[in-house]
Amino acid sequence: MSQAEIKRELLVRHLEAWVPAALHRGRRVVYAHGYADADGGASAEAAVRVLVEQTDFVRGRELAMVAVGADLSAVGERLAAEAGDSGLIVHAVSGGTGQRFGVALKAAGAVRVPLLGFVDAASASETPDPDLIGALAGGKPAEMLLTLPPGVAPEPYRAGWPLATAVELATDEQPGEMIVFGTTSGKSLEGFKEALWAVDEFAGVRYRDPGDPDRHLIDISLRPHPGPLRREMLAHLERVGEATVTELRTFALTGTIYRAEDATRVVHTLIESGAVARRPLGGRLGGDVVIALA
Incomplete structure (x- = not known):
């Protein structure tokens, strides 16, 4: 399993747990996907499939997805086709995540409603401004799942989140991509950690704790090396x-x-x-x- 596949599996696992709980909490629920075209749309399409599977929980509520990227003309069509007549509302916004993410969230009414944002900046050609992640703070409750390119420190992106954690994906001693998770819920943080250690291990991808001075590589396991x-x-x-x-x-x-x-x-x-x-x-x-x- 490649780093891209691990990120995708983490997203899918977290979405599967997050959507039912969010729909139970609010009448409107929004999932936001930044850099939706960075990996050819594969992660965004995986997210749509999860959301469609969860539409049985809607029952009079509204579930929407906001996908933002440089050019979503092709990806947006595929997302709409995946959604079909399931009841999932898909807003595909082109023009660049750095420029349009916050505007797209406001236009979709993603304020004071349950909101989860996935921003795959590690697959993009630009390092996101921390203010871009701040646009997700308008959710109530709000959560973010962010990936960063190798060597980019996670601390600026954790600021403002009551609960946050970061994990590095690595295959050798060189810095790897960073996954940052922020939430307002301790229960959700526990759920993310469970998903983190439950993903399939393959292709030599391991974790590294950013706080470990020895930079020890840890095999992905339900009982990780202590x-x-x-x-x-x-x-x-x-x-x-x-x-x-x-x-x-x-x-x-x-x-x-x-x-x-x-x-x-x-x-x-x-x-x-x-x-x-x-x-x-x-x-x-x-x-x-x-x-x-x-």
Whole structure:
């Protein structure tokens, strides 16, 4: 599986979970796809197929897709054909994502409604302005899934999102494409992390945690190698002095590419190895147990 296929599978998995929840929350739901023609329209077409499959959940609600790209004359026709008479509304906007994304969202009424944006800037010829991602903040709730070219730092794009995470796709020691996810929902962040580790592993593509100073490559697995998380968690405890198990689970979820459940497993191994101490000493490892360096 190539990096493009991994990104596409992540998008599909997240959409499949996001659409039913969004339709349950609001009467109008908008999915926005930036650089929709950057990969020949393959990702946008995959997204339409997922949205069409979810139209059974609409029942009097409105589900719309806004696709923006340099020239969507051909891609837009294919998207409309995929949508057919399913009830999915497709708005295809040409003229460039950097120039038209925010305008297209406003024209589609993507304000104060559930909104998910996928911006595949890694497949485009330009690095997006962080303000472009800010256009998604008008959703209520809002989420974004962004890909960046190798070497582009994710921090400017995480700003303004209450919860955000980033993961690097890599095949060797060279910098790889970056995936950035931002949301206002802790539950949605957990869902994204589950999808992240559930994608099919193929063709040597692995993950790298941007926060890991050793830049360790991690195989994609439902039980990922805990080494980078162990190092990051020990460094975190050195900075803060001590933290509860709940705080360490939150740190893993928001500050690393790992899940909260991975943090619990690492805490157990750190205690068993004597690297950290717990307070109180005995009993169940509940969320209020305090962990500190030994």
